[in-house]
Amino acid sequence: MPAKKLIKMPTQKRRVPTRKRDYRYPDKTNGSQIAAKNRKDANRWSESRRAELFEKGMQIIYGGTASKSPVRAGHQRSD
Numbered sequence: 001m002p003a004k005k006l007i008k009m010p011t012q013k014r015r016v017p018t019r020k021r022d023y024r025y026p027d028k029t030n031g032s033q034i035a036a037k038n039r040k041d042a043n044r045w046s047e048s049r050r051a052e053l054f055e056k057g058m059q060i061i062y063g064g065t066a067s068k069s070p071v072r073a074g075h076q077r078s079d
Contacts, residue, residue: 045053
């Protein structure tokens with residue numbers, strides 16, 4: 001019976017230590033200041049303004065003409 005071939009296994013690589021990361025963030029950034037200003041402005045909106053912007057947002061997300069007719073799901077029956 002022929003001798004089995006020995007399979008050479010690769011040597012294990014050493015793990016490279018992870019570098020230290022700086023997780024200190026500033027208290028105020030341009031983005032946080034803009035977001036605070038937008039929240040302050042949005043708190044003054046009327047209900048009609050909120051509803052109008054909601055409808056525009058839904059139109060952007062789902063497309064269409066924002067008609068009030070219900071959308072039918074599934075296949076339409078042909079009788």
